[in-house]
Amino acid sequence: MVSLTVNGAEHSFDGDPDTPLLWYLRDELGLNGTKYGCGTGLCGACTVHVDGEAVRGCLTTVSDADGKAVLTIEGLSEDGSHPVQQAWRDLNVPQCGFCQSGQIMQASALLAANPNPSDQEILDGMQGNICRCGCYQRIVSAVRQASTGA
Amino acid sequence: MLHYLNKHFPLSPLPATGRAIIQNVSRRSFLKGATGLVVAMQVMPVDTASAFDPYPHGGQGMPHGIVNDPHVFVSIVPDGTVTIVAHRSEMGTGSRTSLPMIIADEMEADWDRVKIVQAPGDELIYGNQDTDGSRSLRHHIQPAREIGASVRQMLKEAAAAQWGVDAADVEATGHQVVHRSLGLRLDYGDLAQAAMALPTPARDSLAFKDEREFRYVGKGAVQIYDLHDITTGKAVYGADVSLPGMKYAVIARPPVVGGTVKSIESAAALAVPGVERIEEIPGSIPPAKFAPLGGVAVIANSTWAAIKGRDALVVEWDDGPHAAYDTVAYREELVASSNAPGKVVRDQGDAEGALSGAARVFTRSYYQPHLAHAPMEPLVAVANVANGKAEIWGPLQSPSVAREDIAAALGMAYEDLTVNVTLLGGGFGRKSKGDYATEAALLSQKIGAPVKVQWTREDDIRHSFYHTTSVERIDIGLDADNKPVAWRHRSAAPSFLSTFAPDSGEMHPVEVGMGLADMPYDIANIRCEDCKAMAHTRVGWYRSVSNIPRAFAVQSITAELAAELGRDQKDMLLEMIGEPRVLDLAASGMPEGFWNYGEPYEEFPNDTGRLRNVVELAAQKAGWGKSLPEGEALGIAVHRSFVSYVATVVRAKVGSDGTVRVPEVHVAIDCGFAANPERIRSQIQGACVFGMSAAMYGAITYENGRVQESNFHDYQMVRSDNFPEVVHTHIVPHGFETHSTGVGEPGVPPFIPALTNAIFNATGKRIRDLPIGDQLA
Numbered sequence: 001m002v003s004l005t006v007n008g009a010e011h012s013f014d015g016d017p018d019t020p021l022l023w024y025l026r027d028e029l030g031l032n033g034t035k036y037g038c039g040t041g042l043c044g045a046c047t048v049h050v051d052g053e054a055v056r057g058c059l060t061t062v063s064d065a066d067g068k069a070v071l072t073i074e075g076l077s078e079d080g081s082h083p084v085q086q087a088w089r090d091l092n093v094p095q096c097g098f099c100q101s102g103q104i105m106q107a108s109a110l111l112a113a114n115p116n117p118s119d120q121e122i123l124d125g126m127q128g129n130i131c132r133c134g135c136y137q138r139i140v141s142a143v144r145q146a147s148t149g150a
Numbered sequence: 151m152l153h154y155l156n157k158h159f160p161l162s163p164l165p166a167t168g169r170a171i172i173q174n175v176s177r178r179s180f181l182k183g184a185t186g187l188v189v190a191m192q193v194m195p196v197d198t199a200s201a202f203d204p205y206p207h208g209g210q211g212m213p214h215g216i217v218n219d220p221h222v223f224v225s226i227v228p229d230g231t232v233t234i235v236a237h238r239s240e241m242g243t244g245s246r247t248s249l250p251m252i253i254a255d256e257m258e259a260d261w262d263r264v265k266i267v268q269a270p271g272d273e274l275i276y277g278n279q280d281t282d283g284s285r286s287l288r289h290h291i292q293p294a295r296e297i298g299a300s301v302r303q304m305l306k307e308a309a310a311a312q313w314g315v316d317a318a319d320v321e322a323t324g325h326q327v328v329h330r331s332l333g334l335r336l337d338y339g340d341l342a343q344a345a346m347a348l349p350t351p352a353r354d355s356l357a358f359k360d361e362r363e364f365r366y367v368g369k370g371a372v373q374i375y376d377l378h379d380i381t382t383g384k385a386v387y388g389a390d391v392s393l394p395g396m397k398y399a400v401i402a403r404p405p406v407v408g409g410t411v412k413s414i415e416s417a418a419a420l421a422v423p424g425v426e427r428i429e430e431i432p433g434s435i436p437p438a439k440f441a442p443l444g445g446v447a448v449i450a451n452s453t454w455a456a457i458k459g460r461d462a463l464v465v466e467w468d469d470g471p472h473a474a475y476d477t478v479a480y481r482e483e484l485v486a487s488s489n490a491p492g493k494v495v496r497d498q499g500d501a502e503g504a505l506s507g508a509a510r511v512f513t514r515s516y517y518q519p520h521l522a523h524a525p526m527e528p529l530v531a532v533a534n535v536a537n538g539k540a541e542i543w544g545p546l547q548s549p550s551v552a553r554e555d556i557a558a559a560l561g562m563a564y565e566d567l568t569v570n571v572t573l574l575g576g577g578f579g580r581k582s583k584g585d586y587a588t589e590a591a592l593l594s595q596k597i598g599a600p601v602k603v604q605w606t607r608e609d610d611i612r613h614s615f616y617h618t619t620s621v622e623r624i625d626i627g628l629d630a631d632n633k634p635v636a637w638r639h640r641s642a643a644p645s646f647l648s649t650f651a652p653d654s655g656e657m658h659p660v661e662v663g664m665g666l667a668d669m670p671y672d673i674a675n676i677r678c679e680d681c682k683a684m685a686h687t688r689v690g691w692y693r694s695v696s697n698i699p700r701a702f703a704v705q706s707i708t709a710e711l712a713a714e715l716g717r718d719q720k721d722m723l724l725e726m727i728g729e730p731r732v733l734d735l736a737a738s739g740m741p742e743g744f745w746n747y748g749e750p751y752e753e754f755p756n757d758t759g760r761l762r763n764v765v766e767l768a769a770q771k772a773g774w775g776k777s778l779p780e781g782e783a784l785g786i787a788v789h790r791s792f793v794s795y796v797a798t799v800v801r802a803k804v805g806s807d808g809t810v811r812v813p814e815v816h817v818a819i820d821c822g823f824a825a826n827p828e829r830i831r832s833q834i835q836g837a838c839v840f841g842m843s844a845a846m847y848g849a850i851t852y853e854n855g856r857v858q859e860s861n862f863h864d865y866q867m868v869r870s871d872n873f874p875e876v877v878h879t880h881i882v883p884h885g886f887e888t889h890s891t892g893v894g895e896p897g898v899p900p901f902i903p904a905l906t907n908a909i910f911n912a913t914g915k916r917i918r919d920l921p922i923g924d925q926l927a
Contacts, residue, residue, distance in 0.1 A: 015423075015424075015452075016423060016424070016454070016455075019452075019454045020454060023452060023453050023454040026389075026453070027398070027452045027453055027454070028452075030392065031383075032383070032386075032389070032390040032392075033382070033383020033384065034383070035387070035389075035526075035527070035575070036389065036453075036528065036604070037526050037527075037528070037607065038607040038861055038862050039457075039606055039607055039861075040607070040861055040862075040863070042861055042862035042863055043526070043607075043862055045526060072383065073382065073383030074382070074383050074384075076382075077382075079382075080378055080381055080382040085381045085382065088381045089373065089377050089378065089381055092373055092374065092377070092828060092832065094242075094374065094376075094377065094380045094381070095242030095243070095244070095832055095833075095836055096240075096241055096242030096525070096526065096527070096573070096574060096575050096576045096577075097242070097376060097380035097385055097573065097575070098387055098525075098526040098527045098573075098575025098576060099526045099575075100380050100381060101383045104381060122870075123870050123871045124871060126869075126870040127869050127870050127871045128869075129869075129870065130526065130862060130867045130869060131526070131839075132524060132525055132526045132576050132578075132840075132843075132867060133242045133526070133576060133836045133839075133840075134835060134836035134837070134838065134839025134840055134868070134873065135832070135835070135836065136839060136868075136869075136870050136873040137835050137873070137874075137875065137876065137877060138832075138835070139870065140870060
């Protein structure tokens with residue numbers, strides 16, 4: 001039996017402990033904001049926070065999260081008011097939008113660890129998240145805006 | 151694209167819709183035909199002094215045509231909420247926002263009180279829904295304005311009736327109808343019931359807003375409708391649909407196209423906890439249109455169990471006739487084909503004679519491998535077939551075509567299906583082909599429960615409808631003064647026609663029209679040839695289609711010739727384009743029935759003045775000719791596609807280790823009237839990234855009939871550490887009289903040669919084979 005909190009709520013799971021967090025969140029909890037993009041940690045669409053750190057939900061198993069606090073896009077803020085979410089809207093970042101939950105979770109962890117990243121630190125920090133529509137220019141600007149407020 | 155195949159193969163058994171109210175009545179032709187223009191104007195009531203004359207366009211010839219009935223697209227409730235139907239699929243271009251925005255603006259609705267609902271796939275009601283070919287704004291901006299103007303007129307009439315005044319004396323503004331002199335005003339909500347009960351006004355009775363009065367159109371201040379949901383994880387894509395009792399399926403498909411199941415060992419798969427059953431899906435023998443490849447489905451109580459079950463499944467395949475497909479060997483076949491005469495698809499002057507009489511012949515050949523679309527959202531669909539009905543949910547670019555295909559596969563009637571369209575996590579042409587939705591429907595029918603079919607990324611990369619692979623050989627004959635006097639372009643590329651009909655090895659007119667026959671240079675003798683190439687995989691269309699290899703070849707050889715002759719690349723390009731003119735199809739030796747993106751040529755001609763203009767604009771904005779640090783240079787390319795004109799100047803920076811960075815790009819786009827400049831900019835930024843991924847890494851290769859790539863480690867994408875850093879988009883301003891044209895695709899083709907031309911200017915290394923890969927290392 002695995003116990004964990006997801007967005008502040010306690011959960012336990014007695015299924016396959018090797019189930020990736022991604023599929024647990026989606027299929028068991030119905031938290032669909034976390035997306036499947038590659039299943040091998042190459043695209044970042046499934047990025048969530050475990051104890052405040054950005055991890056790939058497809059490579060992190062439920063048992064890896066035992067006793068830990070998981071945060072998904074649904075729990076990042078109550079009403080979408082996290083500065084990263086706000087910056088994403090201010091700069092009209094998304095096109096199709098599919099990768100953006102993962103991008104936002106990656107960016108918010110990056111800024112939590114490093115509130116004023118350099119441009120290079122932003123580029124390096126976001127490097128694991130693919131956007132096939134090609135919103136990178138706006139993603140980088142939005143991370144910068146969320147960090148500086150400008 | 152699909153539509154244009156209809157000429158050859160009837161794809162749609164549905165009757166033509168009777169709902170369109172557009173009449174081919176052109177006010178302009180009425181006025182032109184009137185002997186006394188002034189008199190004609192004088193007898194027209196003030197309200198019909200239209201600011202917008204209807205023009206013919208390709209949308210009217212699409213299957214099920216155009217519907218502009220306001221009762222289909224707009225509803226208003228007493229609290230004033232205006233609900234507008236989006237009938238085009240949203241895959242990131244913004245059309246789900248832009249078209250309703252145009253309707254709202256024309257009807258003077260307050261955008262904050264507008265709701266958008268997505269139409270299910272039903273072309274009998276909504277008209278054509280095939281969201282493909284950069285057509286949404288191009289074909290639907292007029293109907294959107296007509297719908298909006300109709301509703302505005304109905305609201306005015308309803309208010310006038312209530313007040314007992316003449317409708318000509320009231321105006322609609324800001325979600326209200328107002329009678330100024332009487333000081334009366336009513337909110338749209340108060341008029342909703344009476345207004346929407348009125349019949350649809352005749353097109354000729356409509357008055358349109360002067361474009362200077364637009365609140366939203368052309369401004370770029372409206373944000374995409376789903377922005378808040380996307381940033382909070384609430385937006386619903388295909389995989390986010392869940393039904394009570396739903397089963398999860400992952401499918402093992404034949405590794406070679408046309409392969410079939412020989413034997414199945416399912417014990418280990420069935421032993422995986424959560425796996426419930428194994429079902430075979432019948433295969434399809436090419437040409438199979440969008441039918442599933444067939445294979446073996448593992449059905450489980452979760453996605454993870456289904457994935458693990460498939461890993462444990464052992465299937466032996468009969469590979470069929472394409473087991474020898476090898477893209478290295480195939481390339482040699484394409485080269486050989488391009489070195490011999492092909493079927494002539496454009497013949498102007500005497501290119502053969504001019505080449506043999508030329509002082510010298512400049513010959514180059516360019517290669518581009520297969521590509522996979524790889525949208526971020528892997529293919530997925532949910533189906534529930536029960537009680538003689540079927541309901542499907544999916545990220546579908548062409549939901550009504552999918553509905554026809556699924557109905558046929560299930561042996562059910564079109565009327566008994568409902569096909570719901572979710573948001574698409576990218577499409578790029580892959581999601582026009584609904585094989586994945588048919589799989590879900592077949593499995594649900596078989597097991598009697600709702601089923602979600604989830605494709606893994608490996609499935610997506612290995613079972614696509616691939617972008618063609620091509621060799622483009624161009625011979626330019628030069629006279630004694632080094633002036634080009636002959637142009638011969640031989641294109642050898644398997645056709646997407648092979649997915650629909652027995653393969654002749656010849657192209658479809660659509661592929662001929664994409665940068666081959668429509669080449670705009672002012673050279674006296676031009677011959678374009680379609681060189682035979684048989685397909686050995688499912689060839690489909692991919693964002694920008696054949697324009698990608700054609701722009702790469704034409705714009706590369708232009709720059710190569712400039713370098714050879716010691717000329718400035720941009721000057722050479724402009725000289726090749728020649729004086730501003732509209733290409734005369736007959737005088738240019740174009741084929742009978744030349745394909746102009748499905749648009750009437752008179753309305754959407756190939757205008758080299760507009761082509762020149764974007765070249766000059768991009769060059770000027772980029773500071774063409776300026777000096778740059780060692781290892782950096784500019785490169786330029788231009789291409790007309792989807793009836794838009796795009797020129798791109800890339801600044802490339804090549805490191806001593808061969809790493810390529812693009813610090814800056816200037817793109818000039820002439821897409822006619824720009825309804826939503828903000829989304830045009832986002833599409834152009836995206837097109838540069840898409841082009842750069844294809845240029846740097848894009849290659850799907852085959853050995854023994856099997857795709858070798860499988861995921862983002864070996865089918866790589868540009869990322870945040872090497873994307874084109876700053877893309878400046880310069881939109882050529884036009885009024886509404888210059889027809890809106892395509893935006894989603896035309897940004898891609900010129901990017902690639904602009905990049906490789908910049909790399910050449912920076913390093914002296916000419917890229918003729920895509921992708922660039924490690925060629926610079």
